[in-house]
Amino acid sequence: MTMKEVDVRGLSCPEPVMLTAEAVKDAAGPVKILVTEPHQKMNIEKYAKDHGKSSTATEKDGYFEIVIG
Amino acid sequence: MDLSDSKKKLALAGVICGLVAACLAFMGNPANMAFCIACFIRDTAGALGMHQAEVVQYARPEIIGLVLGAFIIAIATKEYCSTGGSSPMVRFVLGMIIVIGSLVFLGCPLRMVIRMSAGDLNAWVALIGFILGVGTGVFALKKGFSLGRAHTVGQVGGMILPVLMVGILVLALIPSLLKVSQAGPGSMHAPIIASLIGGLLFGAVAQKARMCFAGSIRDIILMKNFDLFSVIAGLFVVMLIFNLATGRFVAGFNTPGIIAHSDHLWNILGMYTVGFAATLAGGCPLRQLILAGQGSSDSAVTVMGMFVGAALCHNLGLAASGTALDAETQEIVAGAVPLHGKVACIICIIACFVIAFTCKREKGR
Numbered sequence: 001m002t003m004k005e006v007d008v009r010g011l012s013c014p015e016p017v018m019l020t021a022e023a024v025k026d027a028a029g030p031v032k033i034l035v036t037e038p039h040q041k042m043n044i045e046k047y048a049k050d051h052g053k054s055s056t057a058t059e060k061d062g063y064f065e066i067v068i069g
Numbered sequence: 070m071d072l073s074d075s076k077k078k079l080a081l082a083g084v085i086c087g088l089v090a091a092c093l094a095f096m097g098n099p100a101n102m103a104f105c106i107a108c109f110i111r112d113t114a115g116a117l118g119m120h121q122a123e124v125v126q127y128a129r130p131e132i133i134g135l136v137l138g139a140f141i142i143a144i145a146t147k148e149y150c151s152t153g154g155s156s157p158m159v160r161f162v163l164g165m166i167i168v169i170g171s172l173v174f175l176g177c178p179l180r181m182v183i184r185m186s187a188g189d190l191n192a193w194v195a196l197i198g199f200i201l202g203v204g205t206g207v208f209a210l211k212k213g214f215s216l217g218r219a220h221t222v223g224q225v226g227g228m229i230l231p232v233l234m235v236g237i238l239v240l241a242l243i244p245s246l247l248k249v250s251q252a253g254p255g256s257m258h259a260p261i262i263a264s265l266i267g268g269l270l271f272g273a274v275a276q277k278a279r280m281c282f283a284g285s286i287r288d289i290i291l292m293k294n295f296d297l298f299s300v301i302a303g304l305f306v307v308m309l310i311f312n313l314a315t316g317r318f319v320a321g322f323n324t325p326g327i328i329a330h331s332d333h334l335w336n337i338l339g340m341y342t343v344g345f346a347a348t349l350a351g352g353c354p355l356r357q358l359i360l361a362g363q364g365s366s367d368s369a370v371t372v373m374g375m376f377v378g379a380a381l382c383h384n385l386g387l388a389a390s391g392t393a394l395d396a397e398t399q400e401i402v403a404g405a406v407p408l409h410g411k412v413a414c415i416i417c418i419i420a421c422f423v424i425a426f427t428c429k430r431e432k433g434r
Contacts, residue, residue: 009218010152010154010155010217010218010219010220011215011218011219012155012215012216012219012350012351012367013281013284013351013352014210014284014287014288014291014292015210015215015430017292018210018291021292036150036152036219036221037148037150037152038147038148038150039073039148039279039363042071042073042074043279046073046074046296050294062221
């Protein structure tokens with residue numbers, strides 16, 4: 001099964017966290033989030049932590065990839 | 070360094086910013102204006118000759134410091150990211166709307182909180198409008214509102230506003246070049262160096278804490294998240310203590326000398342406009358300056374819209390007047406919103422609705 005992917009790169013607040021929340025709520029397994037800006041990466045990681053989920057961020061070429069478990 | 074990972078740190082950030090605002094008010098800024106973004110952009114636009122209202126012309130170093138403080142801390146902590154291209158003209162219009170709404174109420178959301186802490190009940194009335202405005206913006210977001218994606222652009226793009234701010238600072242230091250009010254709110258200011266340092270500190274802390282007045286209410290409504298509200302609460306408490314300790318706390322409506330009016334409907338509608346437009350733009354006037362400092366050309370365009378909107382407010386007679394004491398008769402003259410301002414406010418609300426329900430998120434994302 002392919003991991004659900006949500007591309008929030010370049011979107012304004014609060015869209016990245018909103019779309020992440022929707023995806024995590026609907027997904028059965030881990031969700032991959034692509035995000036550009038460091039402060040939005042932190043917001044998404046914080047969202048995951050606040051909702052009892054683990055998250056792993058990897059820096060890619062000009063963006064971050066966060067996998068929420 | 071991250072101030073946004075706990076409510077205690079966020080509240081501390083609010084306390085620091087509150088102390089900056091209180092110190093600047095103590096050193097000469099208009100008491101319950103202290104650190105108003107809309108008022109200070111309006112004053113700076115006046116200093117540059119964009120409008121001719123002689124009592125509100127002064128290049129406020131606080132605005133310059135905010136952008137530069139955010140810029141420096143973003144570079145230092147590797148958060149600087151030069152981006153642009155997310156509906157710039159819509160953002161320009163939203164910037165204009167934010168300032169028109171602010172000057173109908175007489176203050177941005179930051180000043181609303183400062184006024185609330187000084188006992189100005191008009192600001193508490195306006196808070197109703199602000200919450201409703203943010204709520205309407207949240208409703209639009211849930212219905213799929215989006216201004217689209219920003220993209221990474223060349224490093225120079227994100228540095229233009231900070232460089233322009235340095236330019237204004239240099240011009241302000243040349244005697245007799247920019248306009249400077251000799252009376253009225255524009256003539257009341259802390260020493261330039263104090264204002265600049267205060268702005269730099271406020272900007273840096275606001276950047277690390279993600280301080281946003283619209284965002285704080287938005288996150289409560291949207292996600293029941295009180296993190297950003299902690300910052301505002303910290304700032305409010307400090308300003309409340311300052312106002313009580315210095316005898317500046319006066320609870321009531323129609324208080325002369327505090328640059329406010331008691332036109333309740335228009336206090337509500339003014340801040341409704343600000344809350345709505347700021348939610349659509351992704352942040353309050355303060356947040357737009359901070360985002361512009363950390364590299365967002367889109368927020369820089371919003372800031373430019375705020376400058377033009379502020380100039381229009383005074384060129385076209387849209388801004389409200391504050392309740393004042395007539396020096397000759399010693400009678401209180403109630404402040405009011407002029408007819409042009411009321412019409413402009415209604416047009417702004419209609420424009421917000423059009424933007425909110427026509428700009429939609431890409432499908433399949």
